[in-house]
Amino acid sequence: MNAIEIKELTKKYKDFTAVDKLDLTIGEGELFGLLGVNGAGKTTTIKMLSCLSKPTSGTAVLMGNSITEKPDEVKKIISISTQETAVAPNLTVRENLEFIAKIYSVPDPKAAADNVIADFSLGEKENARTKTLSGGWQRKVSIAMALITSPQILFLDEPTLGLDVLARRELWNVIRQLKSKMTIILTTHYLEEAEALCDRIAIMTSGKLRAIGTAEELKQLAGKESFEDAFIEIAENAGKEEIK
Amino acid sequence: MRITAFANRNIKELIRDPLSYVFCLGFPVVMLLLMSVINKSIPAQANMTVFRIDNLCAGITVFGLTFLMLFAALLSSKDRTSSFLTRLYASPMTAFDFIAGYYLPMLLLALIQCVITFGVSLIIAAVEGVSLSIGGILLAIVTLIPSMILFIGFGLLFGCKFSDKAAPGLCSAVISAAAILGGIWMDVDAIGGAIEKICCILPFYHSVTAARLAVAGNIGECGKDLLIVCAYMIVVAALSVIAFRQNMTKDK
Ligand SMILES: Nc1ncnc2c1ncn2[C@@H]1O[C@H](COP(=O)(O)OP(=O)(O)OP(=O)(O)O)[C@@H](O)[C@H]1O
Numbered sequence A: 001m002n003a004i005e006i007k008e009l010t011k012k013y014k015d016f017t018a019v020d021k022l023d024l025t026i027g028e029g030e031l032f033g034l035l036g037v038n039g040a041g042k043t044t045t046i047k048m049l050s051c052l053s054k055p056t057s058g059t060a061v062l063m064g065n066s067i068t069e070k071p072d073e074v075k076k077i078i079s080i081s082t083q084e085t086a087v088a089p090n091l092t093v094r095e096n097l098e099f100i101a102k103i104y105s106v107p108d109p110k111a112a113a114d115n116v117i118a119d120f121s122l123g124e125k126e127n128a129r130t131k132t133l134s135g136g137w138q139r140k141v142s143i144a145m146a147l148i149t150s151p152q153i154l155f156l157d158e159p160t161l162g163l164d165v166l167a168r169r170e171l172w173n174v175i176r177q178l179k180s181k182m183t184i185i186l187t188t189h190y191l192e193e194a195e196a197l198c199d200r201i202a203i204m205t206s207g208k209l210r211a212i213g214t215a216e217e218l219k220q221l222a223g224k225e226s227f228e229d230a231f232i233e234i235a236e237n238a239g240k241e242e243i244k
Numbered sequence B: 001m002r003i004t005a006f007a008n009r010n011i012k013e014l015i016r017d018p019l020s021y022v023f024c025l026g027f028p029v030v031m032l033l034l035m036s037v038i039n040k041s042i043p044a045q046a047n048m049t050v051f052r053i054d055n056l057c058a059g060i061t062v063f064g065l066t067f068l069m070l071f072a073a074l075l076s077s078k079d080r081t082s083s084f085l086t087r088l089y090a091s092p093m094t095a096f097d098f099i100a101g102y103y104l105p106m107l108l109l110a111l112i113q114c115v116i117t118f119g120v121s122l123i124i125a126a127v128e129g130v131s132l133s134i135g136g137i138l139l140a141i142v143t144l145i146p147s148m149i150l151f152i153g154f155g156l157l158f159g160c161k162f163s164d165k166a167a168p169g170l171c172s173a174v175i176s177a178a179a180i181l182g183g184i185w186m187d188v189d190a191i192g193g194a195i196e197k198i199c200c201i202l203p204f205y206h207s208v209t210a211a212r213l214a215v216a217g218n219i220g221e222c223g224k225d226l227l228i229v230c231a232y233m234i235v236v237a238a239l240s241v242i243a244f245r246q247n248m249t250k251d252k
């Protein structure tokens, strides 16, 4: 089964088209990378898929549920780590995690919190108020809150933003362990991260899908040795076409 | 489950803010003590009884409730402007879960605040030898429940529609209106004229009057006042629900 089927998904803000007739199919258990320059429409796409923003036209079906017709069903099976850190500042790390677990009716919130606290090495800070943590630590908590619900589809919008090298590697390992247990959509500006983690990668510019495939395929398509060069080639070509 | 989880979070968020104690509990108690001291210095011949504890306690309790409005506004507007609420909008939380989760903890806090303010009033009354019946006070707390919902509703409405910079400003406008036009510090009937008319149109004076009547053991007479407060309560609570639903479906 396909986990996500996106059909002509479009978002317009007044005259400006942020996402332009996006067509995309993502398989169950796939780790899918969404790449693109700033303002390409990655976050807007994720917001529509997670029912935070209504498409202007088009739709998407997540595990058989349409985002436009059955948002309540979609919300039960997805989880999102937003581009911005999203935590309750006056709750402790553990309280934040258990709170989210309860909202999603996770059977044993305490045990679920124990698990993610171990996965993310949050143990030493679990009883600290979240607002007293450093930015990177708050970020880890924010991502852990998305994982604690064991969703069928997980959206990670720039998860490693602001994390140090060690924390980033740790998160990579967590993501690798989740791989094939759930479908994951990941956006990032770190190309080596996309190359290391993702099964398939899509490159967007100006709201349009420009190329899609494995990192290897995209390198061949662009005729480049490194994935970074391939990304630049594809994004710049799209830019030139846009001007014509 | 979702409502209790969210209500729990909101209670924690409120009681972990030291300002809650200063404004919601400290302030009404200090006001009570201060006004009682002032009352002592008013000569008996002046025949001024607004500041006597049996008149004062209902007014100060309503005044205390207006500060809860400020906290409801701050909490909801801060949640809205941070990404925290965005995350919850993508969760299985329904509009009803959110609204109940905001209202219930605030209501609990309002009840605690009323009990403390009236409790301190009982002590002051005992010290000053003024008679104040516990039965009347319990009834007064019941008559104040619509006012609690009204003020919390104002707070959530402002929090849903305005930033955490603008919402407190609007709240202070309501706090001032309630303080001046609620008959807390003055005898509205004795003023008369246009001011009395404005007082009677707004809900605040009726909140205070209903509670005062209950304290004095005349609960039977407060029907009209309660009715007016309830009408305002329904309108404001409905508006707050509408505003919240609008926020939920608006683009984030
Ligand atoms: N609420 C909004 N109103 C108007 N325009 C918006 C709104 N949200 C996003 N946009 C515009 O839509 C475009 C796509 O934004 P989006 O946040 O999806 O980009 P992105 O690919 O996530 O970029 P970044 O890598 O910087 O996070 C941008 O040009 C942005 O200005």
Ligand SMILES: [Mg+2]
Binding pocket: A042, A043, A044, A083, A157
């Ligand atoms: Mg983005």
